[in-house]
Every structure is written in structure tokens, then in C-alpha cells.
Amino acid sequence: MDSLVHQPGLPAWVREIDLAFPVTSQFIVAGNIRDIHLVRKSADSAAHVLTTSEVIVGLLIRxxxxxVYSYDPVDGIRLEYHGTEVDPESFFSSTHLGRATASTTGRLADLIRNARAPGAPRVAVVIAYASRLWAEEPHAGPDLRGLFAAAEKRANSNDGEDQLRNNPGRFDCGIFWLADEAQDAPQWLSRASGVRLVHIPLPSLGLRKSGAGLFLRRMDDPARTDAAAASAAETVLADLSQGMTLREIDSVVTLAIEQGIDITRIDEALRSYRLGVLESPWGDPLLLQRLKRGTDSIGRRVLGQPRAIQQALTVLTRSAMGLTGAHVGNASGRPQGILFFAGPTGVGKTELAKALAETLFGAEDAYIRFDMSEFSAEHSEARLIGAPPGYVGHSAGGELTNAVRDRPFSILLFDEIEKAHPRILDKFLQILEDGRLTDGSGETVYFSETVIVFTSNLGTYRSSSEAGASDNFARWGDPYRDTEAKVRRAIEVHFTEQLQRPELLSRIGDNIVVFDFISEAVARELVRKYLSAVIRRVQTRHGITLRILPDVSNTIEENAVENLAFGGRGVGSIVETLFVNPLTRALISAEKSAQALAASQLTRLESSWELRLTSSDDNQPFTSKHF
Structure with a gap:
């Protein structure tokens, strides 16, 4: 008999079964068993699309x-091939435990026992959904126990050895168990000498491309007749479908046909299949216009960081124009953008992420923040991706995977990434490289439409305890070039020497955006911005028109610029201490009938500040010390 081992037109797992046929009576076939398979009689012949059971039945006929019989819990036992004059029902005519066998599992037991009879035809059976049968073993009735006993005896008997000595290459009874997972098989079967485990993997890039080429032929699209366009579509579909089955790729093509998506936009059909949405903000024709205006609009919101804003917008504009990964010449399922915001605290890193979310997706709530200081323990990985089966909280899923599944178009901000446990950082390797992550329940979540933003304070001088190493840290007053160099060096040392994960740094690449310390001019502008917000709140909440005289605002500004090491947060703290707190006390002392007040004087006391409010109605002063 011709061996199939060296025929390249067959999947590798089929050739493995063919190789083991002479010495194996039972096979456990696990893994990608629900998929369809491309089978060719020769390397240059047309491909046939077959299910796993159909491939095995064809191999048995060969x-x-x-x-050849097949079994599944719904349709029971079916005769797939009859190549002998023997009555197929004759194998089910025995009795079991003193009574006629009626159940399908009992009939399977009869089939296995009778197939071993002297002079019997060669019989094989393909048992689908084997994992369900094995799961019922602890509660099995007599018929199911009889089936397992017959299979176990067959797997451990010496009949096969005697048979091979007398008739090499012939096992007269073959049993194929199709299981979801190899570990589902009971030990009495998986450890038997006459049983072989065969794993069906997800399709390789080559198989995905072959399948894409075959499935795309169904599209009635004029562009398909263009050889270059057709080849490009095959490549895109194959590249972007990593981790998918051939059945899913076929479904993508079906979706494209139903939605009228042409072959040159097959990537849109794939995105729609994965995410369940047809519209993509990345395809919005107005997006490029918003990104063009982003330098001005975001610059009014994030003060004093023109370099950071421009660098971030360049990365996102590249994605909006479809040029991400263009230099390597193939499609990618990676995130639309990867940004690493580094620099001092309180300089606008988080604010820029929010502004980018509003620019890209039209809403600030398209920004999702994760405080990575909460994930410093190794076990906190389960919070991100979900607990594995059998653990508490498994059904709840993970915070990260749930968020991306619910809102695939979003900016994901991982704040203070250096504080996360190294094992959690390993998860980002898969996200940044493949754009996907498997959660605790085994479901794949795709990050291909997200923007990943990391923030870090690495390299910034922040406390007096670090004074001895101040030369290695950026400080307020340093030129921007020095700040950038020190911050980049600190990031490199952290990932390569401390964490020993240079591969994560390489995936971030040159997308490190270093923020500068805020200047005195920016600090003064922030003071005015914060004071304006307070005026609006007083008007909205209390109906009082509040006016701040220059002496008061100047005092606040002078105090705010004394120490800018804490950036905008430090400025905000000064405004709260010098103005908001004494204003609160003064407002309580003011007459309820006052419609307009002026903050006319700010005085420093021993341990606090006093604010004098003057009513415009009767020139009556109200000070915070009246409280």
C-alpha cells in the first residue's frame, strides 16, 4: 500500500496518522478538530475542503x-463506508450483560468486541465529541462502562502484536477519538501502549494563505480578476488572521460578500468579523483633518509640551493613513499606535492621552486608564486577563480583556508601567507584537484597533533622598536635550538591566515621548486656568459672580512658580491651598444675598492664608477668618 507520509498535499497530522497506522489501534485526535481542512491528492492538484471526520474516513478507505462507522451524540452511529458483502448490522447482534443492547454506546461496545472476531472484516469507527463521553465516566451506566472496557481492552491487548506478525500493516479494528483537548482523555486510555495522541494545530501562515486564495474565489468582484489585487488580498487575509481557523477565514469572506466589501478592503471584513462592527473611526475621512488641527487644539489643553504633542500626533497620523508597518511590506494586527509617555510628574501625560482619545474617537471616555501600581504583585495578573478555570472569579473575566472586548476602539493608558510586576509586563509582549491576548477562559481579545499608551516617571529627579545620584536624574531647569537623554537612558537601564526584558523595549521602539518640566510661563498660565475654573464653579453652584483682583492672582502666581518640580499638580495644590480653601471659609461668612463678590486681598497668616471678599452691593468685606 502506498504511504501518504511524503505527500505534501496532505496536512501534517494526516501524515502522522498514516505513519502510525501499522502499529497503532486507537488514536486520540485533539486540538483544532472543529476546523475544515484543505486536502490535495498531490501537490499540484486542486484542494478539497473537508471536515476532520471526513479526512479520517477518507484515510481509512485508502x-x-x-x-467505516462514525458516531456522535446527536446522530448516533452511521455507516460511512461499506466495502464488503458482510451485513453491517451483524456487528451489533450480540447481547450485553444478559440483555439485548439498545443504547448507541452499547452498540459501539458490540462493534469493537465483534470486530476482533476471527475472520471479521476490517472495521473502524470515528467517535466525535469524545470529551463529552469521557466527562460522563464517573456517572456511566452499564452500556457506557462496557464501551470504555472494550476500548481499554483493545488498547492494551496483544492481539495487535500477533496480528502484525501474521499480517504486517493490518489492524482489523481502528478507533479514532475526536477530543477538544488531549487532557480530556482518561489516563487508562491515554497511557495505553496501543494509543497515539495526534494534535491538530491551528493553520500555519501557508495554510491560511492557501485557504484565503480558495475562499476569495467566491467573491464576485471585478478586482479579483486583477492578479496583483487578488494576491495582495490573499496576503493581507493570511497575515491578519493569525490564530484563526480556516472555517473562520471562510466566514470572513462570506461576511465580505454579504456586506458588499470588495476584495481590496478584505481587512475591513476581518475587523468586522472579529469586533462585530462595520464602522471604524480609523476610516473616518474627517480623522485626518482633526489630526491636522490637533497641534493647536491639543496645545490649548496640554500646555508647554509642543514636542510631545507633535510626536504623538505623528504616530497616530501614520496609523490613520494606513502606513503603520508599511516599511516591512506586510499587514499587521498590532495596535494602531504605541506610545510611551515619560517625564516628570504633573506635566500633562495623562491629559494628553485624554485629548488624543477625544481627537481620535470623538469622546474623552474612549480613554481607559489602568494604574499599574495596583498590579505590582504576581497574582494580580488575574485581574487583567481573568482567573483561569476552577479559580474564584473565573466567570467575571479580566479588567483589561473585558474593557477591550466592550470598547475595541479606545486608548488604553497604563499609568506608571514601571511599577507593574515583570510577569504582567510579559503579557504586553503578545499585545504589542500580535495585537491579541487570550483571557483566562481561553477567548482571544484583539487590540488591533486600540492605541496603547504607557506612562512612566523613570529618570526624573523627585526627592531629596536621591540627591547623591542627582546627576543621573533630570531636574527642573535642565535643558530639554539633557532631560530627554537622562529619561531615555533611565528607561533603557530599567528594561534591559533591571527587568532584563529588552524585547519589550524593542517593541516600543522609537515611540518614547519625553515630556519637559513645565516653565514659569506655563505655571502662570495654569494658575489663570485653574482660577477661571473656580470662578465658573462658584457661579454655577452658588449663583455668585466672583472677580479676582490682580493683587490676589499675582500672589498666587508668585507662590506657584517657586517650586515647579511637581509640575501642574504642584501648581494645582498651590491654588487649592492659597485660594480655594480660604475662599471656602470666606463664602460661608458672606451674606447669602450677595450676587457679586471680589477677591481683593490675600494675606499669609502663621499656618494658613486669609482671603478678603468684598461685596459689590454694599462694599461689605467678608474674610476667611470670620469662619
């Missing part, structure tokens, strides 16, 4: 089995 191996000259006389009777």
Missing part, C-alpha cells in the same frame, strides 16, 4: 478498511 487503508482498505471494509466498514
Amino acid at each position: 487503508r482498505r478498511y471494509d466498514l
Whole structure:
């Protein structure tokens, strides 16, 4: 009999079964068993699309089995091939435990026992959904126990050895168990000498491309007749479908046909299939216009960081124009953008992420923040991706995977990434490289439409305890070039020497955006911005028109610029201490009938500040010390 081992037109797992046929009576076939498979009689012949069961049945027929049966819990036992004059029902005519066998599992037991009878035809059976049968073993009735006993005896008997000595290459009974996972098989079967485990993997890039080429032929699209366009579509679909089955790729093509998506936009059909949405903000024709205006609009919101804003917008504009990964010449399922915001605290890193979310997706709530200081323990990984089966909280899923599944178009901000446990950082390797992550329940979540933003304070001088190493840290007053160099060096040392994960740094690449310390001019502008916000709140909440005289605002500004090491947060703290707190006390002392007040004087006391409010109605002063 011709061996199939060296025929390249067959999947590798089929050739493995063919190789083991002469010495194996039972096979456990696990893994990607629900998929369809491309089978060719030769390397240059047309491909046939078959299910796993159909491939195995065809192989059994080629191996000259006389009777081939299949079984599943819904349809029961079916005769797939009849190549002998023997009555197929004759194998089910025995009695079991003193009574006629009626159940399908009992009939399977009869089939296995009778197939071993002297002079019997060669019989094989393909048992689908084997994992369900094995799961019922602790509660099995007599018929199911009889089936397992017959299979176990067959797996451990010496009949096969005697048979091979007398008739090499012929097992007269073959059993194929199709299981979801190899570990589902009971030990009495998986450890038997006459049983072989065969794993069906997800399709390789080559198989995905072959399948894409075959499935795309169904599209009635004029562009398909263009060889270059057709080849490009095959490549895109194959590249972007990593981790998918051929059945899913076929479904993508079906979706494209139903939605009228042409072959040159097959990536849109794939995105729609994965995410369940047809519209993409990345395809919005107005997006490029918003990004063009982003330098001005975001600059009014994030003060004093023109370099950071421009660098971030360049990365996102590249994605909006479809040029991400263009230099390597193939499609990618990676996130639309990767940004690493580094620099001092309180300089606008988080604010820029929010502004980018509003620019890209039209809403600030398209920004999702994760405080990575909460994920410093190794076990906190389960919070991000979900607990594995059998653990508490498994059904709840993970915070990260749930967020991306619910809102695939979003900016994901991982704040203070250096504080996360190294094992959690390993998860980002898969996200940044493949754009996908498997959660605790085994479901794949795709990050291909997200923007990943990391923030870090690495390299910034922040406390007096670090004074001895101040030369290695950026400080307020340093030129921007020095700040940038020190911050980049600190990031490199952290990932390569401390964490020993240079591969994560390489995936971030040159997308490190270093923020500068805020200047005195920016600090003064922030004071005015914060004071304006307070005026609006007083008007909205209390109906009082509040006016701040220059002496008061100047005092606040002078105090705010004394120490800018804490950036905008430090400025905000000064405004709260010098103005908001004494204003609160003064407002309580003011007459309820006052419609307009002026903050006319700010005085420093021993341990606090006093604010004098003057009513415009009767020139009556109200000070915070009246409280």
C-alpha cells in the first residue's frame, strides 16, 4: 500500500496518522478538530475542503478498511463506508450483560468486541465529541462502562502484536477519538501502549494563505480578476488572521460578500468579523483633518509640551493613513499606535492621552486608564486577563480583556508601567507584537484597533533622598536635550538591566515621548486656568459672580512658580491651598444675598492664608477668618 507520509498535499497530522497506522489501534485526535481542512491528492492538484471526520474516513478507505462507522451524540452511529458483502448490522447482534443492547454506546461496545472476531472484516469507527463521553465516566451506566472496557481492552491487548506478525500493516479494528483537548482523555486510555495522541494545530501562515486564495474565489468582484489585487488580498487575509481557523477565514469572506466589501478592503471584513462592527473611526475621512488641527487644539489643553504633542500626533497620523508597518511590506494586527509617555510628574501625560482619545474617537471616555501600581504583585495578573478555570472569579473575566472586548476602539493608558510586576509586563509582549491576548477562559481579545499608551516617571529627579545620584536624574531647569537623554537612558537601564526584558523595549521602539518640566510661563498660565475654573464653579453652584483682583492672582502666581518640580499638580495644590480653601471659609461668612463678590486681598497668616471678599452691593468685606 502506498504511504501518504511524503505527500505534501496532505496536512501534517494526516501524515502522522498514516505513519502510525501499522502499529497503532486507537488514536486520540485533539486540538483544532472543529476546523475544515484543505486536502490535495498531490501537490499540484486542486484542494478539497473537508471536515476532520471526513479526512479520517477518507484515510481509512485508502487503508482498505471494509466498514467505516462514525458516531456522535446527536446522530448516533452511521455507516460511512461499506466495502464488503458482510451485513453491517451483524456487528451489533450480540447481547450485553444478559440483555439485548439498545443504547448507541452499547452498540459501539458490540462493534469493537465483534470486530476482533476471527475472520471479521476490517472495521473502524470515528467517535466525535469524545470529551463529552469521557466527562460522563464517573456517572456511566452499564452500556457506557462496557464501551470504555472494550476500548481499554483493545488498547492494551496483544492481539495487535500477533496480528502484525501474521499480517504486517493490518489492524482489523481502528478507533479514532475526536477530543477538544488531549487532557480530556482518561489516563487508562491515554497511557495505553496501543494509543497515539495526534494534535491538530491551528493553520500555519501557508495554510491560511492557501485557504484565503480558495475562499476569495467566491467573491464576485471585478478586482479579483486583477492578479496583483487578488494576491495582495490573499496576503493581507493570511497575515491578519493569525490564530484563526480556516472555517473562520471562510466566514470572513462570506461576511465580505454579504456586506458588499470588495476584495481590496478584505481587512475591513476581518475587523468586522472579529469586533462585530462595520464602522471604524480609523476610516473616518474627517480623522485626518482633526489630526491636522490637533497641534493647536491639543496645545490649548496640554500646555508647554509642543514636542510631545507633535510626536504623538505623528504616530497616530501614520496609523490613520494606513502606513503603520508599511516599511516591512506586510499587514499587521498590532495596535494602531504605541506610545510611551515619560517625564516628570504633573506635566500633562495623562491629559494628553485624554485629548488624543477625544481627537481620535470623538469622546474623552474612549480613554481607559489602568494604574499599574495596583498590579505590582504576581497574582494580580488575574485581574487583567481573568482567573483561569476552577479559580474564584473565573466567570467575571479580566479588567483589561473585558474593557477591550466592550470598547475595541479606545486608548488604553497604563499609568506608571514601571511599577507593574515583570510577569504582567510579559503579557504586553503578545499585545504589542500580535495585537491579541487570550483571557483566562481561553477567548482571544484583539487590540488591533486600540492605541496603547504607557506612562512612566523613570529618570526624573523627585526627592531629596536621591540627591547623591542627582546627576543621573533630570531636574527642573535642565535643558530639554539633557532631560530627554537622562529619561531615555533611565528607561533603557530599567528594561534591559533591571527587568532584563529588552524585547519589550524593542517593541516600543522609537515611540518614547519625553515630556519637559513645565516653565514659569506655563505655571502662570495654569494658575489663570485653574482660577477661571473656580470662578465658573462658584457661579454655577452658588449663583455668585466672583472677580479676582490682580493683587490676589499675582500672589498666587508668585507662590506657584517657586517650586515647579511637581509640575501642574504642584501648581494645582498651590491654588487649592492659597485660594480655594480660604475662599471656602470666606463664602460661608458672606451674606447669602450677595450676587457679586471680589477677591481683593490675600494675606499669609502663621499656618494658613486669609482671603478678603468684598461685596459689590454694599462694599461689605467678608474674610476667611470670620469662619
